[in-house]
Amino acid sequence: MFESTSHEDRAGQATQRLHLMVCAGTGCVSNNSMKVKAALEEELAKHDLTREIKVVATGCNGFCGVGPLLLVQPDGILYQKLKPSQIPALVEEHLVKGRPVEKHMYHPPEGEQPVPLMNDIPFFKKQVLITLRNRGLIDPENIDDYIARDGYQALAKMLTQLTPEQVVEEVKASALRGRGGGGFPTGVKWETCRNAHSEDGAKYVICNADEGDPGAFMDRSIIEGNPHSVIEGMLIGAYAIGATRGYIYVRLEYPLALKRFQLALEQARAYGLLGEKILGTDFNLDIEVHRGAGAFVCGEATALMASIEGRVGEPRAKYVHTVERGLWNRPSCLNNVETWANVPLIIREGAKWFTKLGTGDVSENPWGGSKGTKVFSLAGKVNNTGLVEVPMGITLREIIYDIGGGIQDGKKFKAVQTGGPSGGCLPERLLDVDILDLEVDFDTLVKAGSMMGSGGMVVMAEDDCMIDVARYFIEFLMGESCGKCTPCREGLRNMAKILKRICDGEGRESDIELLEELGHAMMDGSLCGLGTSAPNPVISTIRYFRDEFEAHIRDKKCPAGVCRELVEYSIDSDRCNGCTLCAQACPARAIVGEQKQVHAVEQTHCTKCGACYDACNFHAVIRN
Amino acid sequence: MKLTVDKLAQLRDELQAQKAAREGEARAQVTVHMGTCGISAGAREVMNALLDALRERQITDVRVTTSGCAGLCSSEPMATVQIRDAAPVKYVDLSASKIIRVLDEHVLGGQVVKEFALAVGSERIA
Ligand SMILES: Cc1cc2nc3c(=O)[nH]c(=O)nc-3n(C[C@H](O)[C@H](O)[C@H](O)COP(=O)(O)O)c2cc1C
Numbered sequence: 078m079f080e081s082t083s084h085e086d087r088a089g090q091a092t093q094r095l096h097l098m099v100c101a102g103t104g105c106v107s108n109n110s111m112k113v114k115a116a117l118e119e120e121l122a123k124h125d126l127t128r129e130i131k132v133v134a135t136g137c138n139g140f141c142g143v144g145p146l147l148l149v150q151p152d153g154i155l156y157q158k159l160k161p162s163q164i165p166a167l168v169e170e171h172l173v174k175g176r177p178v179e180k181h182m183y184h185p186p187e188g189e190q191p192v193p194l195m196n197d198i199p200f201f202k203k204q205v206l207i208t209l210r211n212r213g214l215i216d217p218e219n220i221d222d223y224i225a226r227d228g229y230q231a232l233a234k235m236l237t238q239l240t241p242e243q244v245v246e247e248v249k250a251s252a253l254r255g256r257g258g259g260g261f262p263t264g265v266k267w268e269t270c271r272n273a274h275s276e277d278g279a280k281y282v283i284c285n286a287d288e289g290d291p292g293a294f295m296d297r298s299i300i301e302g303n304p305h306s307v308i309e310g311m312l313i314g315a316y317a318i319g320a321t322r323g324y325i326y327v328r329l330e331y332p333l334a335l336k337r338f339q340l341a342l343e344q345a346r347a348y349g350l351l352g353e354k355i356l357g358t359d360f361n362l363d364i365e366v367h368r369g370a371g372a373f374v375c376g377e378a379t380a381l382m383a384s385i386e387g388r389v390g391e392p393r394a395k396y397v398h399t400v401e402r403g404l405w406n407r408p409s410c411l412n413n414v415e416t417w418a419n420v421p422l423i424i425r426e427g428a429k430w431f432t433k434l435g436t437g438d439v440s441e442n443p444w445g446g447s448k449g450t451k452v453f454s455l456a457g458k459v460n461n462t463g464l465v466e467v468p469m470g471i472t473l474r475e476i477i478y479d480i481g482g483g484i485q486d487g488k489k490f491k492a493v494q495t496g497g498p499s500g501g502c503l504p505e506r507l508l509d510v511d512i513l514d515l516e517v518d519f520d521t522l523v524k525a526g527s528m529m530g531s532g533g534m535v536v537m538a539e540d541d542c543m544i545d546v547a548r549y550f551i552e553f554l555m556g557e558s559c560g561k562c563t564p565c566r567e568g569l570r571n572m573a574k575i576l577k578r579i580c581d582g583e584g585r586e587s588d589i590e591l592l593e594e595l596g597h598a599m600m601d602g603s604l605c606g607l608g609t610s611a612p613n614p615v616i617s618t619i620r621y622f623r624d625e626f627e628a629h630i631r632d633k634k635c636p637a638g639v640c641r642e643l644v645e646y647s648i649d650s651d652r653c654n655g656c657t658l659c660a661q662a663c664p665a666r667a668i669v670g671e672q673k674q675v676h677a678v679e680q681t682h683c684t685k686c687g688a689c690y691d692a693c694n695f696h697a698v699i700r701n
Numbered sequence: 702m703k704l705t706v707d708k709l710a711q712l713r714d715e716l717q718a719q720k721a722a723r724e725g726e727a728r729a730q731v732t733v734h735m736g737t738c739g740i741s742a743g744a745r746e747v748m749n750a751l752l753d754a755l756r757e758r759q760i761t762d763v764r765v766t767t768s769g770c771a772g773l774c775s776s777e778p779m780a781t782v783q784i785r786d787a788a789p790v791k792y793v794d795l796s797a798s799k800i801i802r803v804l805d806e807h808v809l810g811g812q813v814v815k816e817f818a819l820a821v822g823s824e825r826i827a
Contacts, residue, residue, distance in 0.1 A: 093719075093722060094722065094752065094764065094765040094766070095766075096722065096723045098723075128752070129748070129752050129765075150723045150724065150725065151722065151723060151724055151725025151727070151764060152725070152766070153725070172767070173735060173740075173767070174735050174736060174737075174740075174767065174768075174769050175732070175733075175734075175735050175766065175767030175768035175769055176768070176769045214723065214724065221712070221716055222716075224709070224712055224713050224716060225713065225716035225717065225719060225720040226720060227713065229709055230709075230713070233706045233709055233710070236706065237706055347702070348702065348703065348704045348709075349702075349703030349704050349705075350704065356704060356705055356706050356709060357703075357704075357705035357706065358706075
């Protein structure tokens with residue numbers, strides 16, 4: 078049972094002059110941040126500092142590439158890549174003697190000077206936080222921390238000042254669009270659901286926390302760092318729609334998110350923020366968590382609802398929408414985690430405030446633009462990988478170069494993949510414009526041939542093979558297709574087969590056309606969004622990287638040097654000085670040659686791993 | 702405890718102290734110099750007395766930090782008081798009772814305690 082901190086404790090806490098915010102997001106935890114936290118507590122006890130310094134475990138900070146992270150508040154100093162063994166010296170220097178320790182601060186890739194303050198680090202500077210506004214500042218396992226930062230104030234405002242219709246109008250006016258992939262206007266969905274008839278009055282609000290896109294962790298971080306914002310959003314939605322019960326559908330692979338949700342629900346119930354007579358009014362709602370079994374397709378609305386009902390998680394055709402007949406055939410409103418998390422601030426600050434950020438004109442209709450922010454998980458060949466929240470309309474250049482710190486090892490930017498597995502790859506130049514100047518929102522991405530999806534963003538460099546990337550996504554989707562409809566099931570299987578033979582050097586002249594034909598059949602004939610969007614990675618790659626396809630098929634070459642069957646390593650006898658580094662690096666012992674003599678690759682033994690290529694300091698290893 | 706709309710507002714207000722401490726919304730900052738010299742001269746007791754006094758007075762918007770030796774080892778324990786928008790003031794040869802006078806008269810009362818003050822405006826604290 079959750080016990081709130083007593084009044085006396087609260088007064089006592091207040092005078093703890095320093096708060097050490099240790100990141101307890103999944104990334105940092107797997108890098109031992111809980112051991113760092115234990116070491117901090119031990120050292121503070123040793124120095125008798127526990128009365129004046131408090132250690133707090135927070136949600137994901139976003140700068141996952143350099144964890145474990147420690148933010149010292151209120152100073153705002155960020156330490157990175159901490160090891161438990163470094164803590165005694167750090168406590169002694171910074172916390173006892175007041176001398177911040179430079180060597181654990183962020184060092185920019187090109188700069189000499191460390192950057193002490195978190196908000197001066199370029200990764201954080203350009204971000205605008207709405208759904209992640211409490212990140213690193215609250216303990217997600219303590220509801221009081223959320224309330225201290227105005228949590229549940231939107232709920233209170235709504236219950237005392239707004240009718241359900243006014244809430245619907247406010248969300249419509251905010252032009253909030255679903256963050257789960259489709260970008261459907263949330264207010265419009267709520268209105269339809271509110272107006273839908275239910276035979277026995279039952280209606281449901283559901284949170285989609287299935288987050289199946291590989292490499293995506295926006296929703297997980299929101300839940301782990303700020304679970305109450307999702308719950309408050311669902312309470313507001315339920316009031317607006319007239320829902321009687323809520324469900325949160327969390328994937329099985331998110332144990333920490335699950336635990337935080339359960340704790341948060343328990344604490345909200347104890348405070349009377351969930352259950353009957355919420356905040357002493359006549360509004361009732363309870364929410365329960367349902368664990369999914371980790372199938373990608375269960376993120377799709379109808380499959381998700383089937384799964385909650387205890388049936389096989391397969392989609393159905395949507396002649397009748399789920400807002401009319403969803404869970405147990407009752408009107409149901411399904412929104413994504415990030416969508417729900419935006420709602421409390423819209424109600425608290427107003428639609429006007431929300432529409433100040435973003436693109437387009439939404440005064441006539443919510444499809445007129447993209448408002449607010451979007452959280453992206455930035456991955457691939459950038460220096461700073463992690464989770465970022467940026468205003469709609471920010472350019473790709475700002476995301477990749479300012480926030481992401483540019484391409485790793487000074488390599489050349491080649492493409493960016495957005496929208497998750499069924500998104501698209503955008504090339505460096507598109508119709509004579511530099512793709513980096515693209516202002517990112519729902520509509521510009523679709524126009525360019527990709528989509529926003531749920532916010533995956535994978536950056537690729539010159540050494541990434543686009544065919545190989547497309548093949549990766551198609552193989553993922555093939556494994557996740559539920560098999561109910563033929564176009565998706567067979568289409569993906571055949572696409573995967575064709576892509577494999579192209580990568581293996583056995584591509585046929587007609588393969589590009591065949592892939593296109595298959596793709597269009599899948600788009601036309603599949604039952605759900607999985608099948609209709611699955612061809613995107615292939616179709617967009619053919620559109621923008623046709624020459625790379627042709628190089629594989631006609632010349633049997635992989636320009637990026639990734640597809641093993643198509644590359645051959647050899648040694649340039651003019652450049653080789655016989656230093657033996659390549660031979661030492663070769664795990665297959667395929668390189669022969671005496672010290673100070675020219676070396677050679679024995680092709681029969683070579684596994685084409687490329688270790689020699691990376692090891693040579695004289696550019697003597699040639700990749701063809 | 703079941704909250705009502707009013708009790709939620711009250712709880713939020715009670716929690717502002719912690720938020721202010723964590724997020725640094727402060728009207729003043731007191732820096733206790735905690736170099737080896739400061740600690741051996743009794744900076745720890747000065748710090749403890751200051752924190753206790755703040756707690757007793759339920760003051761939540763005064764930030765207390767530490768820093769290294771200020772270069773005047775013979776005058777330790779030392780502390781620097783910076784009120785928002787005013788030049789910092791350094792105090793020397795402090796004790797538990799002296800820091801409480803500094804707190805009451807300068808930090809809370811706005812009057813520099815001239816008897817223990819070293820210099821005004823000698824440096825800036827961010
Ligand atoms: C195959 C497939 C998988 C999906 N997976 C997710 C998911 O993991 N999370 C999610 O929020 N939406 C997912 N969606 C979209 C949902 O069907 C639905 O549109 C969304 O949850 C609605 O919420 P929103 O309007 O707030 O975005 C998926 C759709 C398809 C077709």
